[in-house]
Structure formats: structure tokens, C-alpha cells
Amino acid sequence: MFSPELKKGSIELLTLSLLRDRPRHGYEIGKLMELGSGGRLRFTVSALYPTLYRMEKKEWIKGRWVEKEGQRRRYYYRLMPKGKAVLFEQRRNWQDYVAAINQILGPSHA
Amino acid sequence: MPDWIRYVREHLRLADMRDDRKEKIIRELAGQMEEMYLEARAAQLTEDEALRQAERQIGDWELLSVELGCAERPTQTATAGQRIQRFEEEIRLKGKGWPMVADTLQDLRYGLRMLRKNPGFTTVTIFSLALGIGLNSTIFCLVDRIILQPLPVDHPAELALIKIRTEKGGLSTSLPYPEYLELRNQCK
Numbered sequence: 201m202f203s204p205e206l207k208k209g210s211i212e213l214l215t216l217s218l219l220r221d222r223p224r225h226g227y228e229i230g231k232l233m234e235l236g237s238g239g240r241l242r243f244t245v246s247a248l249y250p251t252l253y254r255m256e257k258k259e260w261i262k263g264r265w266v267e268k269e270g271q272r273r274r275y276y277y278r279l280m281p282k283g284k285a286v287l288f289e290q291r292r293n294w295q296d297y298v299a300a301i302n303q304i305l306g307p308s309h310a
Numbered sequence: 311m312p313d314w315i316r317y318v319r320e321h322l323r324l325a326d327m328r329d330d331r332k333e334k335i336i337r338e339l340a341g342q343m344e345e346m347y348l349e350a351r352a353a354q355l356t357e358d359e360a361l362r363q364a365e366r367q368i369g370d371w372e373l374l375s376v377e378l379g380c381a382e383r384p385t386q387t388a389t390a391g392q393r394i395q396r397f398e399e400e401i402r403l404k405g406k407g408w409p410m411v412a413d414t415l416q417d418l419r420y421g422l423r424m425l426r427k428n429p430g431f432t433t434v435t436i437f438s439l440a441l442g443i444g445l446n447s448t449i450f451c452l453v454d455r456i457i458l459q460p461l462p463v464d465h466p467a468e469l470a471l472i473k474i475r476t477e478k479g480g481l482s483t484s485l486p487y488p489e490y491l492e493l494r495n496q497c498k
Contacts (some may be wrong), residue, residue, distance in 0.1 A: 226338060227345045245342060245367055246374040250381035253335070257381070275338045 202241065211243060211251050213294055216279060216287040219261060223278035226252055252277060260286050311347065314340035321368075323375040335378060343368070368433055382393065394419045 218224060218232050229246050233241050255261045259285030267273045279287070318340045324332045343364045350360035368374060394415055402412040425432045460466040472493065473481040485493075 215374055225341075227342050242370045245339065246377050249335075249339065249342075249374075250377040253381040272344065273337075273343060274341060275334070284428065 207241065207243065208247065210294070211247060212255065213287070213290045214241075214255075215248075215255065216250060216260065216283055216290065219277055219283070220269040220287065223276040225274040225276050227274075229277070255283065258282070311344075314343045314347075318343065321371045322378075323372075324378060326379065331382065339368075342494075374422075 217230055218229050224232070226249060228254075229257055230243055230245075233243055252261070252263075256263055256277070259280055261277045262280050263275050263277045265273050266276045315336060318336045322336060322339070324335065327335075346364040346367050350363040355363065368422050383415070398412045398415040398419070401408045401415075425435075461469065463469065471483065472485070473483050474485050474489070476482050
């Protein structure tokens, strides 16, 4: 399992990335992170929701209640222009960081 | 199925938060718990097991309350030093002569940091500067009115300073009233 610090450092990027294509609700975001990582990345409610609220406060994302037929009311988050810029920046930083780490680690001989 | 809104309301402690915001969070988390519960039930888990699974997803209510409280607090605005540092980094990236400006800003930031570290010295410095600036302004105003600006009379260029020779041979600008009257009459 990944360390909590490592997960904490990537939760914003992952959330923004999942909201890039369309609005999603909190439960869906958590589920997609779990499914997309093959079950290796599981975020607790204590980690996911405070992050969503923090990003909403910074106006990176914006939420609203949506009621679809046959479903209960859900709070959907969508990516805002500020969030798009942050996503672009964070993704580039992340890729640079991973490339730098890999460069030091060198090819795997395992 | 449990009343999830009531359940969350009973467990979550959200102090210092606007009521509408508190209500929104409670409803959203209640929805999350309901989703988890229904998913567990759909996977053929018993009601008790499904309930426990939903509770496990929340983990520590105390921690969640603290984290939510922190997330809802207004975001800290950057201090003057942080703003200067950000600007400094931006202009350093421009290259050419800009690093010199960045160095000056760095010195300014250092100065601000030192002032913050020594409040006593800062107070005395600010007080001395205020006193110096105030005194200079007052003196300049006086000199300006008395020497630099023309006197507030009709023909200031025609004004003359009259001095009389005293008995001891010296010069004096004060003269007796009858002599003043005589002089005035001669000027008419």
C-alpha cells in the first residue's frame, strides 16, 4: 500500500483530472480512483471530502445539487477555469517529478 | 435503511461553520453513506454488514470533523513577504537585467523579515521616521510661506525695509510712532 503522505500529495491532481471531462459527485470520484488504480488507491471520506471542499473554496471546482429521475439528489462538482490551469500545472510538475525520480533510480534490474 | 442524514448529524461535529454550509456537508456525506450501504446490500451483504461497511468508509468521525473544519476555514492570504517572493521569482525568470531587480526585492524581503523579528527596534525606527518626516514637512511649509512665496499684499515687489540710524550709530528697524506717521505722509 502507498503511504498516506504520497496519497495526500496526489489527491488534488487525481480529483481535478477526473473532473476534466464531466461533472462528477464525491462518491463517483472516490470509486473511479479505486477502480482506475486497480484497487490500490483508496481514499477515505476523511481525505476526499475535505479536499473537495478546499478546492471548491479556492474556486478550482464548483458544485451544485442535481436531481436525476429515479435517483436521489447528488452534489456534482465541475472543473472551473482556475482548476483547469491548476490541473495543467500540477500534471506537468508531477510528470517532471516522476521523470527526475526515475532518472535517479535508473532502469530496474528486478 | 437508516436515516443517514440523522446519523451523520449525530456523529459529525461542525463548529464555527455557517448553517447552510453545515447542512450541505451533512446531506452530501449522508448521500455518500447511503450509496455505500446500498452497494453493500446489492453485493448480498446483510443489513448489519452493510451498515458496518458504510461506517468503515468514514473511519474516524473526530478526524473527519477536524479535517472538514480546516477545509472550511477561509484560505490564508499571502503575507507581504510571500507576495514579494512570488513576484521576485517571476521577474527572475525574465532574465537579462531583471535578476538585479530580483536581488533588490530579496533585500527588501530580508529587511521586512528583520523588522518583524525585532518589534522594539521597528517601533523606534517608525516613530523616528514619522517624527523626522513630520518635522521636515512643517519646516518646509514655514520656509515656503515666509521666504519662497510672495507676501500676501497687492504689490509685494514695492515693499521696502526701513532702517533708521540710532544715536549710537547703529541701525534699527523699530522707529517711534510720530516718525512712522511722518514717513507714511511723505509716501502718499
